Amino acid sequence: MSKLWKTVKVAKIIEETYDTKTFILTDNEGNKLFKEYKAGQYINFRKEVNGVFESRSYTLSSAPSEDFVSVTIKKQAKENGFSFSSFMVDEVKENDLLTVFFKPVGDFYYNPEKHKKEIFLFSGGSGVTPCFSMLKEMSDRLGENNYPNKIHFVVNYKSYNDIIFKEQLNKFKNIYNINMEIILSFDQKDGYGSGLFSQESLILKLEPFKKDCSFFTCGPKGLMNMFVDSLKKLGVEDEHILLEQFS
Numbered sequence: 001m002s003k004l005w006k007t008v009k010v011a012k013i014i015e016e017t018y019d020t021k022t023f024i025l026t027d028n029e030g031n032k033l034f035k036e037y038k039a040g041q042y043i044n045f046r047k048e049v050n051g052v053f054e055s056r057s058y059t060l061s062s063a064p065s066e067d068f069v070s071v072t073i074k075k076q077a078k079e080n081g082f083s084f085s086s087f088m089v090d091e092v093k094e095n096d097l098l099t100v101f102f103k104p105v106g107d108f109y110y111n112p113e114k115h116k117k118e119i120f121l122f123s124g125g126s127g128v129t130p131c132f133s134m135l136k137e138m139s140d141r142l143g144e145n146n147y148p149n150k151i152h153f154v155v156n157y158k159s160y161n162d163i164i165f166k167e168q169l170n171k172f173k174n175i176y177n178i179n180m181e182i183i184l185s186f187d188q189k190d191g192y193g194s195g196l197f198s199q200e201s202l203i204l205k206l207e208p209f210k211k212d213c214s215f216f217t218c219g220p221k222g223l224m225n226m227f228v229d230s231l232k233k234l235g236v237e238d239e240h241i242l243l244e245q246f247s
């Protein structure tokens with residue numbers, strides 16, 4: 001195998017929801033996989049299927065300061081053809097070996113030299129992964145040099161059963177300078193927001209933050225487009241709008 005790709009071991013699998021699992025990955029000897037990466041970056045997996053190399057990207061759902069490296073994968077329904085997400089969620093077991101690119105990549109991360117001290121993380125579904133990594137990485141260090149001093153975290157899921165990282169996200173609800181909002185688009189539950197955003201309601205929501213925040217978004221295309229359009233209508237400059245497109 002070329003030096004650009006390495007074999008990794010699935011050390012542990014955690015069921016997050018009915019269709020989403022977290023995979024803790026180590027090197028062959030069981031050590032932490034990557035010494036350095038930025039919260040929000042992703043890795044590429046490669047798998048040979050019928051003589052063809054299939055490649056898919058997955059954000060690291062762990063935070064760099066944690067002592068493990070993980071990805072969190074939501075199974076995408078697909079009628080035919082190879083689905084890497086189905087392979088991972090349905091077939092992969094603990095101790096299996098996988099192939100990944102030798103280092104994490106991507107530019108969806110907080111850059112203290114460019115971004116504001118207040119950040120707004122807006123995600124939907126499996127798009128929560130890079131925002132969750134950033135949240136974990138920054139929550140203990142808010143206000144320190146090179147870290148934001150305030151985080152607004154808004155995540156949208158279809159229903160209560162679709163909430164990825166439910167217990168962990170709820171722990172951030174009462175932390176000073178973190179505003180955590182979990183919204184269920186088609187469901188109602190105490191302690192959670194409910195309903196779908198329209199362009200108008202999103203503009204109203206974002207208006208108070210337009211001058212103070214850098215904005216990060218990852219999720220379904222329609223939701224991200226609406227988010228970006230809203231920010232542009234509010235006059236937010238491009239350098240303070242960061243997108244991670246999953247498809």
Ligand SMILES: Cc1cc2nc3c(=O)[nH]c(=O)nc-3n(C[C@H](O)[C@H](O)[C@H](O)COP(=O)(O)OP(=O)(O)OC[C@H]3O[C@@H](n4cnc5c(N)ncnc54)[C@H](O)[C@@H]3O)c2cc1C
Pocket residue numbers: 042056057058059060071072073074075076077078079080081082083084085086106126129130244245246247
């Ligand atoms: C930078 C980046 C980071 C990402 N991070 C994550 C992450 O953290 N977690 C995560 O779950 N995903 C993530 N993704 C998405 C991931 O890479 C895959 O695209 C996703 O898992 C679907 O892969 P798949 O092989 O199952 O389906 P694909 O073959 O890639 O198909 C994706 C979708 O396209 C449609 N489709 C494509 N071909 C067909 C077909 N022949 N017939 C019918 N429908 C079809 C289906 O709706 C299907 O669900 C990320 C993507 C990028 C680019």
